[in-house]
Amino acid sequence: MFQLAAGLIGFYVIGRYVWPLKLGVIAKVILSAAVLVVAEHQWLVSQIAGSMASPESPRWLIIGFGAAYGALILLACFLALKDLLGGLLYLASRSAGVRVLAGRRLPHFMAVLALSLGAWGTSQAVRVPEVRKLELPVAGLAPEFDGYRIVHLTDLHISRLFHGPWVDAVVDKANMLNPDLILISGDLVDGTPEIRQNDYPPLGRLSAENGVYAVTGNHEYYAAFSQWIEVFRGLGVTVLENEHALIQVGEGSLVIAGVPDQIGPRHGQIGPDVEKALAGRPGGVPVILMDHRPGGAGNNQAQGVDVQLSGHTHGGHIRGLDLLVARFNAGFVSGLYEVGGMHLYVSNGAGLWPGFPQRIGRPSEITEITLRRSS
Incomplete structure (x- = not known):
């Protein structure tokens, strides 16, 4: 169930942020694969070293995955809030709702903010x-x-x-x-x-x-x-x-x-x-x-x-x-x-x-x- 939820979060971020990017198909596929690796990294690491409860990969790799995973979760939350706001606006004004739902500047800002908070959150966790x-x-x-x-x-x-x-x-x-x-x-x-x-x-x-x-x-x-x-x-x-x-x-x-x-x-x-x-x-x-x-x-x-x-x-x-x-x-x-x-x-x-x-x-x-x- 946990890995299913993580996978769904990954696909949501791919659909709402990665795929709309103005990039070539190959670049989008590579970036999408990276998102899914981050989303499922606990399970992937457990297949190589240790277990879900106790990953035995190098400490720097755990910290790196932790920062990226935190950023992914935060970005998914930010995007969900944007979509909720856009949906509510759409009910009142179709044009206003579409601008929020389809706008690209705000998602880029959200991505930068999520990456920054993910790195900071990990630093706070390991101190x-x-x-x-x-x-x-x-x-x-x-x-x-x-x-x-x-x-x-x-x-x-x-x-x-x-x-x-x-x-x-x-x-x-x-x-x-x-x-x-x-x-x-x-x-x-x-x-x-x-x-x-x-x-x-x-x-x-x-x-x-x-x-x-x-x-x-x-x-x-x-x-x-x-x-x-x-x-x-x-x-x-x-x-x-x-x-x-x-x-x-x-x-x-x-x-x-x-x-x-x-x-x-x-x-x-x-x-x-x-x-x-x-x-x-x-x-x-x-x-x-x-x-x-x-x-x-x-x-x-x-x-x-x-x-x-x-x-x-x-x-x-x-x-x-x-x-x-x-x-x-x-x-x-x-x-x-x-x-x-x-x-x-x-x-x-x-x-x-x-x-x-x-x-x-x-x-x-x-x-x-x-x-x-x-x-």
């Missing part, structure tokens, strides 16, 4: 994320946890694109915050441990007084799931699979719970069960839940969760397109939400899927969350 800070009031929080600082990481997508030096820089930034706790809400890696053996080791340097905890995202299941769980645990990361841990500071306590991604059963693994994850927790102690996808927030709140930390959406990648991403995630895409009294924080993520490395108006982030006692 080391900035720190985003917020304070969360939590009901029932013990005095000892007032001012408690959590670094939330998600969607690292360690890969050919987000390789060892990038991971090293992210770990350094997280550690410089000197957090009390580090929580990672899924999609840490793409590919196998063998392929990523030079990229993931910096995760072992993550340091927090009360430890490092994580849950799995959907990408952990696409290759060597069981091996990755052992790798994470070997690096000192506690992976919570429908489990919780009790963090104690002085006389105060805090429950940290985690559920695996919902794609687990398709790969012969367990699925999320928040009731099981919270079974046996002490009463009256606030609960922070890691759930990779934000869509289950309503159910999680009903189970007694006070704060949910999620990722998965990458913030929607691009302002405007994030509205579409939100529709597939129960309306949640980026930032802080209130769900029946529960705080849901959806991080834009530190990295993203290498198949669409675009960020425009949705910057990557390392999130520092400071807990406060609720009044």
